[in-house]
Amino acid sequence: MSIFPYIYFMIGSFGITDNEAQIGLYAGLITSAFAFAEFSTGVLWGRLSDKIGRKPVLMAGLIGTLLSMLVFGFASSLPIALLGRALGGALNGNIGVLQTTVAEIATEKAHQPSAYAIMPFVWSFGSILGPFIGGALAEPCVTYPSLFARGTVFDRYPFLLPNVVCAMILMLGILVGILFLEETHQEKKYRRDIGLEIGRWLLGFFDLCGRRNPPIKCIDANLEESRSLLEDEPPPGYRTTEGSPRYPSSRSLSPAAPPYSRSEARITGARKAPTVGMQKAFTRPVIVHIVGFGILAYHTMSFDQLMPIFLSSKMSKESPRLPFRFTGGFAMSSKDEGVLMVGQGVYSMFAQAVLFPLLARRFGCLNIFKLTVIIWPLLYFLVPYTVLLPPRYQTFGICFCLFWRTTAQALSYPPNNIMLTNSAPSMLVLGAINGVAGSTASLCRAFGPTITGLVHSRGVNIGVSGLAWWITGLVCIVGALESLFMEEPKVESCITDLIDEEAIDDHAMINPLSINAAIVAATRPGPTGTDGLSKGPKDPLHPSDEHTA
Numbered sequence: 001m002s003i004f005p006y007i008y009f010m011i012g013s014f015g016i017t018d019n020e021a022q023i024g025l026y027a028g029l030i031t032s033a034f035a036f037a038e039f040s041t042g043v044l045w046g047r048l049s050d051k052i053g054r055k056p057v058l059m060a061g062l063i064g065t066l067l068s069m070l071v072f073g074f075a076s077s078l079p080i081a082l083l084g085r086a087l088g089g090a091l092n093g094n095i096g097v098l099q100t101t102v103a104e105i106a107t108e109k110a111h112q113p114s115a116y117a118i119m120p121f122v123w124s125f126g127s128i129l130g131p132f133i134g135g136a137l138a139e140p141c142v143t144y145p146s147l148f149a150r151g152t153v154f155d156r157y158p159f160l161l162p163n164v165v166c167a168m169i170l171m172l173g174i175l176v177g178i179l180f181l182e183e184t185h186q187e188k189k190y191r192r193d194i195g196l197e198i199g200r201w202l203l204g205f206f207d208l209c210g211r212r213n214p215p216i217k218c219i220d221a222n223l224e225e226s227r228s229l230l231e232d233e234p235p236p237g238y239r240t241t242e243g244s245p246r247y248p249s250s251r252s253l254s255p256a257a258p259p260y261s262r263s264e265a266r267i268t269g270a271r272k273a274p275t276v277g278m279q280k281a282f283t284r285p286v287i288v289h290i291v292g293f294g295i296l297a298y299h300t301m302s303f304d305q306l307m308p309i310f311l312s313s314k315m316s317k318e319s320p321r322l323p324f325r326f327t328g329g330f331a332m333s334s335k336d337e338g339v340l341m342v343g344q345g346v347y348s349m350f351a352q353a354v355l356f357p358l359l360a361r362r363f364g365c366l367n368i369f370k371l372t373v374i375i376w377p378l379l380y381f382l383v384p385y386t387v388l389l390p391p392r393y394q395t396f397g398i399c400f401c402l403f404w405r406t407t408a409q410a411l412s413y414p415p416n417n418i419m420l421t422n423s424a425p426s427m428l429v430l431g432a433i434n435g436v437a438g439s440t441a442s443l444c445r446a447f448g449p450t451i452t453g454l455v456h457s458r459g460v461n462i463g464v465s466g467l468a469w470w471i472t473g474l475v476c477i478v479g480a481l482e483s484l485f486m487e488e489p490k491v492e493s494c495i496t497d498l499i500d501e502e503a504i505d506d507h508a509m510i511n512p513l514s515i516n517a518a519i520v521a522a523t524r525p526g527p528t529g530t531d532g533l534s535k536g537p538k539d540p541l542h543p544s545d546e547h548t549a
Helices: 007-014 021-051 054-073 078-091 096-105 109-137 160-180 196-207 217-231 264-272 285-312 335-363 365-374 379-387 390-412 412-425 428-463 467-483 501-510 512-523
Strands: none
Touching: 007 021, 007 078, 007 285, 021 054, 021 078, 021 096, 021 285, 021 428, 054 078, 054 096, 054 160, 096 109, 096 412, 096 428, 109 160, 109 335, 109 412, 109 467, 160 196, 285 335, 285 379, 285 390, 285 412, 285 428, 285 467, 335 365, 335 390, 335 412, 365 379, 365 390, 365 412, 365 467, 379 390, 390 412, 412 428, 428 467
């Protein structure tokens, strides 16, 4: 987001073209480079998070973003800029993994609207801070000549400063994540986390949360005690293959203990290999929501790429020939664009944190999503005409369009994510599903700016600057039609069983070997009592009457 206010001017500084249409095309390529690279690795990051946990993947994504921003800041040519953006996309698999993390935390359907509004809320905060940093700190030798003299590194690389500031913020995020982010993966969250231990030690040292966070040694001791109790040898006939909520079932230490049943082996294998059932993971509802997610990503990213170019383009001196033939923009500076995006981000935070949860609880996610995407296409057909408004109404027109777009985005992305999570057949494959969804969205974000840039270039050349907007509106109409095939998942909770019903049924059955052992014990010859019946095997928990006598 921080590159949008100055990307138009950055391409101009490369000296490769003075044609506004070509600048729009190159801006689309730079935007698409990140998305194409993210598409190529999104599924891999999602599958990797299923194997090694969510936290390592999230930290790797932040580090990759940091490196890419430094490369992009030092870019003095188009190829280096493309390399920096592609590097960030390839090393950043955070979107799908973050959605999976939220799903593993928000286990109650009633809490989903608020939980799924957090990530867009933080994204909105970033959309405030990012454009502000990009617009205010780009070309500092021109904007703040008294602070940044000519001939310095910031004069040679005029767009380095905003990237350095963003890299410093990322370093803070990495540090906070290492020290305080907890693992949410069902299996990996109980392994030792040295970074988290250091973070809790620091909190205890400063006496901030000492009472709420017991010492790590006490936690480890309690876990070891629980593990030792779980591993105690149960008496014959009372063994169970059912695992505790935290620890998987383990084989008894007794030589007489029966081996794993087939169902238990399948369950244990499912826990250790999240790839089990991948062929059945992508059901029809899952595919429908992924396609809807991709369409959303296409036209929203196209809007984000077109709007800065539209605002930065020079005012047209030619008379418009309505209804379609007109060109020009608002000739805004990068600083003014940054201020405008800050206002957009402030409202977006309100819409994500307050408006969406309120409407979702009242009308449901599916109804809100359908209504939003059905009326959304009208926005794309109206935006180009704001340049024809009288000068005193132009600012109002721009703000109205940004208000509409921000509201629509706040009421579309979270519902789609919630319905996608609720449609997943198992939490074991949710990371892979979100990885595919993220890769699909990345591919659409890649094609969106590229195709939009080409269409915009063509439209400007023929005197129809709204051509790219209107074609994007047609794509939005396709998304509205696709939403008619969506259905509300009929679940009571966003968490489905970790094991399929067949495995549960098999798991709940009595072990056949235990039944055979009981029959043999009952028919085994033994001392005969006064009633003429054979006495069964001695109870290992209680002494016999002979010994007590």
